[in-house]
Amino acid sequence: MDIFGDLLMGLSVAITPINILYLLAGAMVGMIVGVIPGFGPSAGLAILLPMTFGMDPIGAIMMLAAIYYGAMYGGTITSILLNTPGESATVASTFDGFPLAKKGRAGPALVMQAVASFVGGTVGVIMITVLAPLFAQVSRSFGPPEYFLLALMGMLTLIVMIGQHWKLGLISAMIGFALGTVGVDLETGQGRYTFGSAELIGGIYFIPIAIGLFGLGELFYAFYKGLHKTGTGGIVQYDKEERFWPTAKDWISTRWTMARHSVLGFVVGVIPGAGATIASLMAYSTERSISKTPEKFGKGEMAGLVAPETANNAASSGAMIPLLTLGIPGSASTAVLLAAFLLWGLRPGPLFMEQNPELAWGLIASMYLGNMALLAISIFAIPLFVQLIKVPYRVLGPTVVVICTLGTFSVNASFVETYLMFAAGIIGFFMRLYGFSPAALVLALVLGPLAEEALRQTLTISRGSFMIFVERPASLWIIGVTIALLVLLPLLNQVGKSAGQAEKAGS
Amino acid sequence: MRIAFLFVVLAGAVYYTSVAFLDLSFLSRTGRLGPGFFPRIVGVAAIAMTIWVIVDALREGRAPDDESSTWGDVLMLMALAVAYAVLLRLFGGLIATVIYLGLTLSLLNRGHHRQNAVLSIAIPGAVYLLFDRLLNANMPPALFDMPF
Numbered sequence: 001m002d003i004f005g006d007l008l009m010g011l012s013v014a015i016t017p018i019n020i021l022y023l024l025a026g027a028m029v030g031m032i033v034g035v036i037p038g039f040g041p042s043a044g045l046a047i048l049l050p051m052t053f054g055m056d057p058i059g060a061i062m063m064l065a066a067i068y069y070g071a072m073y074g075g076t077i078t079s080i081l082l083n084t085p086g087e088s089a090t091v092a093s094t095f096d097g098f099p100l101a102k103k104g105r106a107g108p109a110l111v112m113q114a115v116a117s118f119v120g121g122t123v124g125v126i127m128i129t130v131l132a133p134l135f136a137q138v139s140r141s142f143g144p145p146e147y148f149l150l151a152l153m154g155m156l157t158l159i160v161m162i163g164q165h166w167k168l169g170l171i172s173a174m175i176g177f178a179l180g181t182v183g184v185d186l187e188t189g190q191g192r193y194t195f196g197s198a199e200l201i202g203g204i205y206f207i208p209i210a211i212g213l214f215g216l217g218e219l220f221y222a223f224y225k226g227l228h229k230t231g232t233g234g235i236v237q238y239d240k241e242e243r244f245w246p247t248a249k250d251w252i253s254t255r256w257t258m259a260r261h262s263v264l265g266f267v268v269g270v271i272p273g274a275g276a277t278i279a280s281l282m283a284y285s286t287e288r289s290i291s292k293t294p295e296k297f298g299k300g301e302m303a304g305l306v307a308p309e310t311a312n313n314a315a316s317s318g319a320m321i322p323l324l325t326l327g328i329p330g331s332a333s334t335a336v337l338l339a340a341f342l343l344w345g346l347r348p349g350p351l352f353m354e355q356n357p358e359l360a361w362g363l364i365a366s367m368y369l370g371n372m373a374l375l376a377i378s379i380f381a382i383p384l385f386v387q388l389i390k391v392p393y394r395v396l397g398p399t400v401v402v403i404c405t406l407g408t409f410s411v412n413a414s415f416v417e418t419y420l421m422f423a424a425g426i427i428g429f430f431m432r433l434y435g436f437s438p439a440a441l442v443l444a445l446v447l448g449p450l451a452e453e454a455l456r457q458t459l460t461i462s463r464g465s466f467m468i469f470v471e472r473p474a475s476l477w478i479i480g481v482t483i484a485l486l487v488l489l490p491l492l493n494q495v496g497k498s499a500g501q502a503e504k505a506g507s
Numbered sequence: 508m509r510i511a512f513l514f515v516v517l518a519g520a521v522y523y524t525s526v527a528f529l530d531l532s533f534l535s536r537t538g539r540l541g542p543g544f545f546p547r548i549v550g551v552a553a554i555a556m557t558i559w560v561i562v563d564a565l566r567e568g569r570a571p572d573d574e575s576s577t578w579g580d581v582l583m584l585m586a587l588a589v590a591y592a593v594l595l596r597l598f599g600g601l602i603a604t605v606i607y608l609g610l611t612l613s614l615l616n617r618g619h620h621r622q623n624a625v626l627s628i629a630i631p632g633a634v635y636l637l638f639d640r641l642l643n644a645n646m647p648p649a650l651f652d653m654p655f
Contacts (some may be wrong), residue, residue, distance in 0.1 A: 054642050171516065174553035178523050181549065187543035188535045190543050193526060197649050214586065223584055226577045228615065394615040399630055401588050401611075402604050405595065406634060410644035415596060418647070422592050426585055434509045452545040460539055 007129060011359025014369060019059050023366055026063035027373045028381075030070020035078055035385050036396065038222035040087035040315075042332040042439070043492035046210035047400075049340055050407040057344040062366040064340050068075055069316045069332055069370065072276060073378045076113045076309060077385050080106060081236045089276035089312040092284040096304030097299060101236040101394070103300045107244035113300055113309045114378040115257055119370040120310035123262035124269070124317025128324075129364055132353065135325035139350040142326075145468050148454035150328045150476040151447045156439055156482060157273030158331070160489045165435040166348055172437040176444025180452070181205045187456065199416045206339045206445060208408050208421035212437040214332070215404040216421065217428020219397055224433065228393040246302075254306040259286055265311030268492070269318025271485060276312040276319075277491055283311030287494050318366070324360060325346050328447070332439035335446045392492065405494030508562050517557045524550025580615070587611050599649030600638075604631035 014023070033044030044067050052060035075086030093113065100109040142150075155173050163167035182193045183203030194200040214442040222228070238244075268279035287307035288297040297304045322328045327349035329335040334476035341348050346356060346467035353360040408421040428438050469475045527550045531543030587610065594603035605627055612623040638644045 049644055051637075053644065072525065167556055167563075169554060171556045171560065174520070174549055174556065175516070177549045178520075178546070178553065187539070188542050190531070190542045192546065193523070202534070220581050220584060224577050225579045228580065229577070392616070395612065395626065398585065398587075398608055398611040398615065401584075402589065402608065402630065402634060405588075406600055406604070406638055406646065409595070409647050410638055410642070413645035413647075415647070418595065418607060419592055422588055425588065429585075430512050434512055444597060456540045456544065468547070490606045 002132060003129060006040060006133075006361045006367055008359065009357065010363070011368075013058060013358050013362035014062065014366040015159030015291075016030045016368075016449065017191060019062055019366070019419075020369070022055065022063040023061040023370055025343075027070040027370055027377055027409065028068025029154050030067035030387065030390060031074035031374070031377060031381075033067065033350070034071035034074025034076075034086045034090075034267040035388055037084050037086055037227060037393075038218050038225075039400075040075070040089070040208070040214075040245075040333070041068045041216050042336055042442070043214035044071055044332060044482025045206065045340070046214045047335040047404055047407055048104050049207060049336065050411045052340070052409065053343075057346065058362050060344065060361055061340065061346075062086075062370075064337060065320075065367060066373075067365055068337060070119070070374055072313045073114065073117045074385065076117070076486050077110065077378075077382065078389055080109045080113065080305075080389075080410035081238065081386065082389060089280055090276070090308075092280040092290045092308035092312075093305055096299075097300050097320070098236075098299065098302035100302065100305060101238065104242075104299065106236045106238035106366075108246040108250055109302070109305055110238065110382055111379055111428065112254065112306055114375055115228065116254070116306040116309035117256040117313045117378065118371050120262050120265055121166055121374070123259075123370065124281055124314040125367040126315055126493065127263075127266050128320055128367070131362075132321055132325055133354050134363070135321055136350050136353050137283065142350060142476075144454040144457035145328075145472055145475045146478055147456055148451055149475055150322075150326055151454065151484070153446060153450035153478060153482040153485070154272040154322075154328045154330055155440070155446060155451075157489055158437075158443055158483050159273075159392075160486055161275075161278065161493055161495055162437055162440070163490075165437070168435060169437040169440045172431065172440040173444040176441040177448040177451075179209065179441075180413060180445050180448025186453070197416075198473050199414065203449075204410070204445075206442075207411050208417040209424045209467075210336055210339065210442055211404050211408050211455055212421040212424025213428035213431070213442060214336075215400060217406075217438060220425065221432040222393065228397060231497045237433045238386075251304050254303050257303045257306045258310045259507065261287070261307045261310040262314045265314030266310070269315030270320055270321050270330075271343075271489070272328065274315075274492065275331045276315040279315035280308035280312040280497055281286065281401075282492060283307040300425040314325055316441050325350060327352070327450075329443060332442050335443045338446055343344060350363060428429060445489070446467070482501035510561065513561050513564060515653065517554065520550060520553035521559055524554055548637065583614065584611075586612075593637050595647045597650050600646035601631055602649065603647070614630060 005317060016388040029048060030044060033039050045064055072089060074092035076093045079090045080101050081161055083094050083098040085094055096374060097109055125498060149410045159166050159169040159173060182200055184191050184201055234488045250287060264283055265279040266275045268282060284304060284307050287303055288294045291303060319330050319334050322330050325335045325339060405418060409418045431438050433468045527543050527546035531546055532541040535541040591603060594606055598606040608630055609627040612626060612632050617622055639646050
């Protein structure tokens, strides 16, 4: 079947009343998660994953994906109105978003960010539609050596992107790998690190760790940063402005900005470890460097808001490519999504689209619908989100603790897992505080068992020789790409960081 | 504090590695790679990296402790979360959540007695409806029989 036919089939799967309801609920929840400072898509996905267990797999995956890309839409509202990014991927949106709001143009800024997000997200989904089958076709020749190298590539690129704290990132990954070895060894049946506990025979469950690290850990860190003491007094009153809708000049001046950064954001998103934050900072930096009026950037230039917004949404679509076609997540959020797939008994990879066409194409088709829904929600539900921003963190915090706790318990009705979640929360706080990377830990926890299995299979095939990695053309290609990324990514990281620093110095 | 945390990580890594070397075999009975193969690599790498970071940290000298006034609030929130875990075991999901929210909000959201009281009842009620009724998910049961 051709791509168009596959997509139509996906649409027929996605467009059912119950799936549309799940999609809208996911989009709405994703926006809410994005609006709350300190919580990103990974926290939202981890906390809400247990709530999808009563649903059918297609509806659940559609809803979780909507939470994932919906968070990118929501994070910008606080960037524009409060100068506080909802998450790291919307930091670049504060550079011109908040100055626009201070100039009395909050309404047009909110509408343009929604449109830019929609364009970035939709172009991203179009590129997934075209490229995902090609990626899947290429990766069909992959065997255990290639899978081990891909898992290694995912980890290494994430650690390289951490920058100066890369050693702490590596230790975080080792902790994740170590946790991944707990449980019965599937090849020999021997227990590892179970200490006689029946609860640990099946291994350390991913959900309590992810909820603890991203939910509780981030919450404790937000309290440490004093978010519960800051009010929302500085919020811009957009409803008192004369004009809510953008002018014709806003549309015309940013049309190519959207086109450029949709592609750039998608490409950066496909690279494991790079992600939406780097994409948005790079887009801002690139846009300013090619602008005829760079001096206006940081003072309320619409292109300075549109560029990072388009890029971060396109990047979140791009990150779905390695997840769907290789089964390798490139970020913490996609690691949580992979865990969701695995919980449903689905194994993303080269054969995923062939073996589960309804689910794969249903998910892709739902992303078109989800972006349309998010465009409408993010324009017409702004008053609702403004009310949410006004809820003080000191009230929101305890509520998040309750949802994390009951969500964890609801999965397996296990008190041990609930206590594990609390422990992960406290450890996650100290990890954030001292520069460790909870994202690397979670990614390693998901990739660890896959990497170990692939490595042991590889060395069994090669009778213990590591030369197998350089004897196979596909492996050599992956090694080459990994080396290229390890050289290039620090440079991309530097471009993004220098854009952020220049903006901080300027403001 | 940072160095203390690193030493805790090192202790964990040393223990993990010792189990990998002492209890888990490198090769299986059939001569294939055994259950100890991967943990040994991970453990040794974790020890080496942690020692490297500790040496770096000691060379840099003692960083001034953050005298952030929010430490008290974080520790209080952590202690309350742990207390919530205990309450859950004793009183079950609904009652424990009412007690936890009542206590936490009265400490964090001081002076708003009416708002705190309403939230302490409304949030557990909404969460109960969502989990127990709408999603048909498990709620923690009480250790003792409760009248509801």
